[in-house]
Amino acid sequence: MLTKKANLFRIINNIYFKKNEPISLVHFITNRCNARCSFCFIDFENSDSFKDELSLDEINKLTKGLGKSLLNVNLTGGEPFARKDIIDIAKIYLKNTTVQSLYITTNASLPDRIENFAKTINSIDRELDLNFQISIDDLPENHDKVRKVENLFDNCMDAYWRLKKLNLKNVNPVISITVSHENCDDIKNIFDYLILKCKIDSLKCTIVRDEGVYKTPIQKKKKIFESYTWLTNRIQEMTKEKKINNYNLESIQGKIHNKKDKIAWKMIKEMYMEAKFISPCHAGSLFGIITSKGYVYPCEILEETLLGNLRENDMNFMKIWKNNITKNTKKFIIKSKCNCTYECALSFNILGNLRYHPQLIKAAFDRY
Ligand code: SF4
Ligand code: SF4
Numbered sequence: 001m002l003t004k005k006a007n008l009f010r011i012i013n014n015i016y017f018k019k020n021e022p023i024s025l026v027h028f029i030t031n032r033c034n035a036r037c038s039f040c041f042i043d044f045e046n047s048d049s050f051k052d053e054l055s056l057d058e059i060n061k062l063t064k065g066l067g068k069s070l071l072n073v074n075l076t077g078g079e080p081f082a083r084k085d086i087i088d089i090a091k092i093y094l095k096n097t098t099v100q101s102l103y104i105t106t107n108a109s110l111p112d113r114i115e116n117f118a119k120t121i122n123s124i125d126r127e128l129d130l131n132f133q134i135s136i137d138d139l140p141e142n143h144d145k146v147r148k149v150e151n152l153f154d155n156c157m158d159a160y161w162r163l164k165k166l167n168l169k170n171v172n173p174v175i176s177i178t179v180s181h182e183n184c185d186d187i188k189n190i191f192d193y194l195i196l197k198c199k200i201d202s203l204k205c206t207i208v209r210d211e212g213v214y215k216t217p218i219q220k221k222k223k224i225f226e227s228y229t230w231l232t233n234r235i236q237e238m239t240k241e242k243k244i245n246n247y248n249l250e251s252i253q254g255k256i257h258n259k260k261d262k263i264a265w266k267m268i269k270e271m272y273m274e275a276k277f278i279s280p281c282h283a284g285s286l287f288g289i290i291t292s293k294g295y296v297y298p299c300e301i302l303e304e305t306l307l308g309n310l311r312e313n314d315m316n317f318m319k320i321w322k323n324n325i326t327k328n329t330k331k332f333i334i335k336s337k338c339n340c341t342y343e344c345a346l347s348f349n350i351l352g353n354l355r356y357h358p359q360l361i362k363a364a365f366d367r368y
Pocket of ligand 1: 040
């Protein structure tokens with residue numbers, strides 16, 4: 001549901017015609033993290049990685065200028081709950097922007113902070129969609145070993161069930177599996193363990209991508225692809241059986257989100273083994289990235305394409321979003337038929353592309 005501040009006409013005009021304000025942002029609020037996953041993009045060897053996070057004052061200034069079309073922000077990191085002021089950051093976004101949903105991607109090592117965050121933010125705005133993506137990639141012992149944190153798997157379960165038990169409409173925890181070279185040989189067992197033993201009923205998956213210091217071992221690519229295909233098919237089947245409930249399939253919004261996931265999975269499967277252009281990407285126009293130090297990028301993959309530094313632009317995001325570098329980058333992305341398997345960008349590319357709308361509209365009337 002749209003809050004008073006968001007203007008539906010302006011949003012539609014922006015998504016389909018102007019494409020000059022972000023509708024979704026990923027904000028890396030910190031690079032700090034207590035885990036050390038082998039596939040992480042953060043350079044933990046370099047102490048500069050953790051310096052110079054944006055302050056609350058700077059985030060306050062930044063969020064006042066994000067336009068009037070912003071519907072979603074993903075607060076991530078690093079581990080976002082490593083920032084003790086994450087509640088204040090979320091409050092600033094609620095006060096200054098038109099967001100309708102917050103996504104928090106977390107390793108769930110701090111269940112107390114997560115639960116407190118959910119209760120506090122939900123009490124401020126009960127209509128806000130509050131989604132917690134809890135990363136689990138392996139069976140308990142291996143999960144803790146790969147991420148190098150004791151009891152991490154147990155903390156993930158603790159956080160998941162605490163959020164479920166709040167029983168608050170619009171607070172949605174989901175277990176998120178990244179299929180990588182570390183777990184691709186054991187995906188079926190991991191899935192069965194989570195569903196049958198842990199009784200998880202909200203579960204999604206992504207496929208690992210080359211980013212920062214991480215590069216996929218080439219000899220594992222085929223196996224990663226097969227495991228991802230198996231997992232997405234299984235999630236689809238169990239969603240039909242109502243054993244996985246990532247969305248409320250009684251609601252139109254839930255049905256559309258579910259269909260959008262299916263379209264994105266299909267696109268990823270067509271593009272993963274061999275790069276292939278399927279549909280134009282709107283990174284740099286409808287979608288963008290803000291790093292912990294205030295650098296703005298079109299996406300997480302084009303890490304050489306800095307659009308601007310907020311601190312050098314008086315924290316004025318739209319000044320960067322409308323500068324010549326961004327304009328040229330947008331042209332380059334469209335002209336070069338840039339393509340990748342980055343789920344966040346794909347979601348907004350699907351929503352911003354009329355080609356997919358007949359499928360999305362049809363899905364809104366499907367019966368489950
Ligand atoms: S939990 Fe996330 S941020 Fe932390 S090391 Fe692992 S991948 Fe990186
Ligand atoms: S296709 Fe991928 S790499 Fe290219 S701009 Fe979009 S998100 Fe970035």
